[in-house]
Amino acid sequence: MPLSQEEILRYSRHLIMPEVGMEGQLKLKAASVLLVGTGGLGAPLAMYLTAAGIGRIGLVDFDVVDHTNLHRQVIHGTKDVGKPKIDSAIETMHDINPNVVIDRHEVALTSENALEIIKNYDIVVDGTDNFPTRYLVNDACVLLGKPNVYGSIFRFEGQATVFAYEGGPCYRCLYAEPPPPGLVPSCAEGGVLGILPGVIGLIQATETVKLILGIGEPLKGRLLLYDALNMKFRELKLRRNPECPICGEHSTIKELIDYQEFCGIPQKQEEVPVTGDITVTEVKAKLDRKDDFTFVDVREPHEWQICRIEGTTLIPMNDVPKRLGELDQDAEIVVHCKMGGRSAKVVDFLKANGYPKARNMVGGILEWSAKIDPSVPKY
Amino acid sequence: MAKVLIPTPLRQYVDKKDVVEASGASVAEVLTGVVTAHPSLKKQIYSDEGKLRSFVNVYVNDEDIRYLDKEKTAVTDADTLSIVPSIAGGR
Numbered sequence: 001m002p003l004s005q006e007e008i009l010r011y012s013r014h015l016i017m018p019e020v021g022m023e024g025q026l027k028l029k030a031a032s033v034l035l036v037g038t039g040g041l042g043a044p045l046a047m048y049l050t051a052a053g054i055g056r057i058g059l060v061d062f063d064v065v066d067h068t069n070l071h072r073q074v075i076h077g078t079k080d081v082g083k084p085k086i087d088s089a090i091e092t093m094h095d096i097n098p099n100v101v102i103d104r105h106e107v108a109l110t111s112e113n114a115l116e117i118i119k120n121y122d123i124v125v126d127g128t129d130n131f132p133t134r135y136l137v138n139d140a141c142v143l144l145g146k147p148n149v150y151g152s153i154f155r156f157e158g159q160a161t162v163f164a165y166e167g168g169p170c171y172r173c174l175y176a177e178p179p180p181p182g183l184v185p186s187c188a189e190g191g192v193l194g195i196l197p198g199v200i201g202l203i204q205a206t207e208t209v210k211l212i213l214g215i216g217e218p219l220k221g222r223l224l225l226y227d228a229l230n231m232k233f234r235e236l237k238l239r240r241n242p243e244c245p246i247c248g249e250h251s252t253i254k255e256l257i258d259y260q261e262f263c264g265i266p267q268k269q270e271e272v273p274v275t276g277d278i279t280v281t282e283v284k285a286k287l288d289r290k291d292d293f294t295f296v297d298v299r300e301p302h303e304w305q306i307c308r309i310e311g312t313t314l315i316p317m318n319d320v321p322k323r324l325g326e327l328d329q330d331a332e333i334v335v336h337c338k339m340g341g342r343s344a345k346v347v348d349f350l351k352a353n354g355y356p357k358a359r360n361m362v363g364g365i366l367e368w369s370a371k372i373d374p375s376v377p378k379y
Numbered sequence: 380m381a382k383v384l385i386p387t388p389l390r391q392y393v394d395k396k397d398v399v400e401a402s403g404a405s406v407a408e409v410l411t412g413v414v415t416a417h418p419s420l421k422k423q424i425y426s427d428e429g430k431l432r433s434f435v436n437v438y439v440n441d442e443d444i445r446y447l448d449k450e451k452t453a454v455t456d457a458d459t460l461s462i463v464p465s466i467a468g469g470r
Contacts, residue, residue: 037469037470039469039470040468040469040470041469041470042469042470063470069470073470126469127469127470128467128469128470129467129468129469129470130467131465131467134467151469152466152467152468152469153466153468153469154387154388154466154468155387155388156387157386157387157466159463159466174436174465175433175434175436175465176433177433177434178434178465178467179432179434179464179465190388190468192468197469223463225461225463227387227397229397230397234441234461235441236438236441236442236443236461236463237438237441237442237443237446238443239443239446241445318391318419
């Protein structure tokens with residue numbers, strides 16, 4: 001399909017560069033790219049790839065825009081809060097460039113649908129936020145022979161590379177296994193500098209465009225590390241692991257597996273309260289009755305500055321071992337954090353160290369805000 | 380002393396530093412020096428059996444030690460080690 005007059009004008013700054021030119025622009029128009037996730041990485045990716053004139057872009061997302069997304073997910077605006085991300089993203093993309101065909105996949109990518117979805121695209125870009133989906137995207141790309149443009153972010157730091165491209169290494173060559181759940185915090189737990197996904201997402205977009213145009217040196221076999229605080233880019237060698245279970249010489253994985261199980265994530269069914277748990281309602285009742293107990297907040301001091309529950313003592317999780325002396329072994333202790341993860345670990349630690357009456361306030365201060373006191377801000 | 384670059388998720392275990400130094404003639408010796416000085420880092424990068432965890436990669440300069448001499452890889456004071464854990468954030 002030749003370019004229309006409108007497209008020639010729109011892409012004129014591409015067309016006048018010999019490295020792109022009419023031939024390159026037509027390659028972009030003929031290309032199809034699947035973006036998994038329209039969040040921090042997916043937002044700049046979708047916007048720039050749309051502007052660049054990729055012919056067909058598929059979006060996979062089933063999330064809804066919320067306020068905490070807005071400091072980085074620039075494809076969504078304040079008016080979009082509460083809307084499906086996929087709708088909000090398509091609206092922005094359509095405004096940027098109506099020539100681009102956009103496929104909606106408003107589903108979670110799973111072992112059942114991944115091959116069916118991915119097979120219809122030339123290139124896959126991984127902008128997900130969890131280990132199971134990252135391994136799933138990797139395995140599906142290896143099995144289908146599709147390049148996987150990878151990026152991930154944490155706080156002030158990012159990683160990017162191109163996996164499974166022309167005999168290059170895959171994600172499993174880099175990390176054979178994911179960390180056990182809870183050991184590596186997510187962006188929701190650990191935070192992320194709002195600008196960071198812009199940098200990493202655009203590195204992914206750059207690689208995607210280069211792969212389509214067939215120009216330059218792809219980021220294959222190299223892991224790019226970005227450190228925003230020191231403003232440093234470093235590059236590490238990435239090799240294909242001959243023993244890789246999926247792309248190695250004697251691969252054992254021939255089809256998609258159960259990635260939740262692979263990543264050690266327990267299947268949802270255990271809503272039964274664990275011994276040592278206490279609900280926010282019970283804690284509120286204890287406070288109202290003026291029960292004698294110690295109420296400990298194990299979040300970080302900078303979180304304490306955002307909000308706190310009256311009557312709590314701040315002992316950040318990592319300080320608990322050295323501040324044990326401040327706690328009375330006979331006292332009833334209620335521990336809370338933001339969502340209940342850190343406090344559960346602290347309660348386990350306390351119980352193992354002679355504090356049998358330690359209890360974990362389930363759901364943390366977010367639950368407190370939702371059920372007891374809405375004047376406590378959510379963050 | 381060899382330099383060891385510490386990634387963001389692990390800085391909380393090394394007094395918030397982004398680089399630490401330790402002496403040693405091999406990767407194992409340098410890392411032992413680091414975890415001796417910062418004991419809480421140990422369980423983050425080593426399993427209970429004392430093996431480097433599989434989601435933590437160690438590089439000497441830009442080369443992955445799995446393709447050198449693993450933890451026996453020789454290290455000089457001029458080398459920089461990097462600990463690079465798996466991160467998954469994207470949203």
